[in-house]
Every structure is written in C-alpha cells, then in structure tokens.
Amino acid sequence: MKHEDLFDIFVEWEYTTVPSHAVRKFACVSDRDEFYELMTDIPATWAWFMPERTGVSAAEAASFELLEFSVDGESRPIRRSQRKTGQTYTVSVGDDIVHAGRSVRIRHVCRTVGAKSAHRLFTELPAPTRGLSLELDYTQTDIAHLSVTDAVTSLSKPRITRIPEQFAGREVQVDLDGWLMPRSGFTFVWTLSSEAPAPTKQAGSKAA
Incomplete structure (x- = not known):
C-alpha cells in the first residue's frame, strides 16, 4: 500500500496507575492467534493487530514504533525485537516501584499507520x-x-x-x-x- 493511501497516526497515553509488572511490552503482530494470546497478558503487554491483507508489514518500524516511554517524567530505554510476524518493544517500569506498590504517572507515545480507505x-x-x-x-x-x-x-x-x-x-x-x-x-x-x-x-x- 502506498504511503499516500495511509494516515500517520500518533497515539499518546498518559495515566496514573499502581504498576503490577516491572516490564511493559508493546507488540504489533499480523498473526491473529498470536494477537489473542498477547491480549491475555494485559496490562503487561499492549498489542496491536495489523493483518497482512492491509498490505502493511507488522514487522517494520515504519508501520509501528514506540517513540517514548516515561515514568514520573523520567524517560526509560526502549529495546526492540523483530520477527517475521511482527515486532515487540520492551521497557522497564522498575522492580522497586512494583515492590513498593506506589502509584506513578506513565506516559507513552506510539506511531502507527492506518488505511484511509478503512x-x-x-x-x-x-x-x-x-x-x-x-x-x-x-x-x-x-x-x-x-x-x-x-x-x-x-x-x-x-x-x-x-x-x-x-x-x-x-x-x-x-x-x-x-x-x-x-x-x-x-x-x-x-x-x-x-x-x-x-x-x-x-x-x-x-x-x-
């Protein structure tokens, strides 16, 4: 699918929560079974489904990318892994925060694409x-x-x-x-x- 047929979509979430997992993952996949499996791992994993029929590859950073992740205003390093059916971004919230059971302000920014014809x-x-x-x-x-x-x-x-x-x-x-x-x-x-x-x-x- 040509870029002019797509919308560039920037998604920013900001919320206060008491984290239950020290690691957060953001996954973009084209396999439906894998997507449903990832959905059972909420809130540790946030999943996006990008089927192959759209003509956009779920495995490419140009299709989906985690741009920023911060905890109480402090940016955290982002690690990316790629495979045939998709990609995953991993960040650390912090074991100390989870063990303390305290609330924090989390902000994350993602960029993805969507077909105008959808x-x-x-x-x-x-x-x-x-x-x-x-x-x-x-x-x-x-x-x-x-x-x-x-x-x-x-x-x-x-x-x-x-x-x-x-x-x-x-x-x-x-x-x-x-x-x-x-x-x-x-x-x-x-x-x-x-x-x-x-x-x-x-x-x-x-x-x-």
Whole structure:
C-alpha cells in the first residue's frame, strides 16, 4: 500500500496507575492467534493487530514504533525485537516501584499507520479506567467529516465536544468522569474530502 493511501497516526497515553509488572511490552503482530494470546497478558503487554491483507508489514518500524516511554517524567530505554510476524518493544517500569506498590504517572507515545480507505479508527481500554479524556486531532488530514460512537460500560455518559468550525483546527474530545470497564472503547468514523457530496446551490441563486 502506498504511503499516500495511509494516515500517520500518533497515539499518546498518559495515566496514573499502581504498576503490577516491572516490564511493559508493546507488540504489533499480523498473526491473529498470536494477537489473542498477547491480549491475555494485559496490562503487561499492549498489542496491536495489523493483518497482512492491509498490505502493511507488522514487522517494520515504519508501520509501528514506540517513540517514548516515561515514568514520573523520567524517560526509560526502549529495546526492540523483530520477527517475521511482527515486532515487540520492551521497557522497564522498575522492580522497586512494583515492590513498593506506589502509584506513578506513565506516559507513552506510539506511531502507527492506518488505511484511509478503512474509514474508521477504534481505540479500546485494556484495563479499568476512571476519568477519561480522549482527544483526536485531525487538522492536517483530508478528512471532511468525523463522527464518534462509543461501546462504553459506565454509569456516566460521555461528553463529546468539537472545535467550532470558524477555527482552523479540527479536533474532537471525549470526556467521561466515571469508571469504565475493560474493553470499553470509542470508534471514530470518517468521510474523506474526495468522498464528500458536492455542495448544493441555495434556492433562488442564479448561475454566473
């Protein structure tokens, strides 16, 4: 698949947690069975599934890359391993933090790609979460319209806000104050500018 047919997607997660594992792994795989196996290792491993039919190789850093991982603002070294069906990034949270059972602020930034023709992006929570704020900035894209649907198990209702149209930026934000259960998620569905219907002439207007 050509690069012009793909979106570059940057994902930043920041959250406070009490780590239960001293090592975190971020894996991108093309084998479905391997993906399901990795999903049983949450929260120690976060897995991305990139099937071969997309024409994008799950094993290449150009397709998926962990750019940064920090604990309480301190960056941690990242190790990468590669195999035929995918790749894995490994970082250390710290045995001392796990043994102490104390809460820390974790931040990690990933870069991946997605086909424009897929018309949707789904994000899912791997663990119970309280107080979610999710932002999607699609300013520098050829997306004409973006909608949001949720698959949320929570007593609270998500609040969805957008930057007013008169401003240059295009961004949608989802906020939820209560608890969300694992596997809760949000789907962003888009229409490209080339797919948007042509504007209709107003009634009573005359052709030039």
